Amino acid sequence: MEAENLAKSATEDSNPPAGLPEELRVLWLARAGRWDQAHDACQDLPDPAGAWIHAWLHREEGDLGNAAYWYARARKPVPPKGLSLADEWMEIAKALAR
Template sequence: MRNVDEFVAGSLDEVKGHALRALWHAAHGDWNAAHEEAQEDEDRDSAWVHALLHREEGDQSNAEYWYRRAGRPVFRGSIAQERVEMISALLDKV
């Protein structure tokens, strides 16, 4: 299993799954690609990432909708902290 730093430094070609691919794009500053990737799947992991992306965008009400879809509480920490926690949690599933 890879850690968060290796994930971010690695190649997108190595990343499997829409949620992790969206997080890879987000970590590299490409919000649009991240958002498109998050929308490719309707599972809870992608919804969770979708919530983070709307937080990052500043659209809190839309983010809260996606947290509900993901079955997760609204995250109250920083966006960077949540991204690290998401990547770590999703890497643990791979």
């Protein structure tokens, strides 16, 4: 599933599409506003994908110290201050949808 379709589904549908890879299902949950479910599920994903999603979730939460830890585990830089959460979500989704 392409990132744009995943984002659209998360805003319009009540459940993730069937057959999504687990990384995309967790991103769907995050985009759908199900932070707790996404956070719990991302902890079971292998690094670095799980760590990247985990970092984004803590950034969304405003816990930047915890986010920085998870970015390091994901081997990703902490995003620049100007990068919106929505833009970073799309970046992650595009990378993991490949």
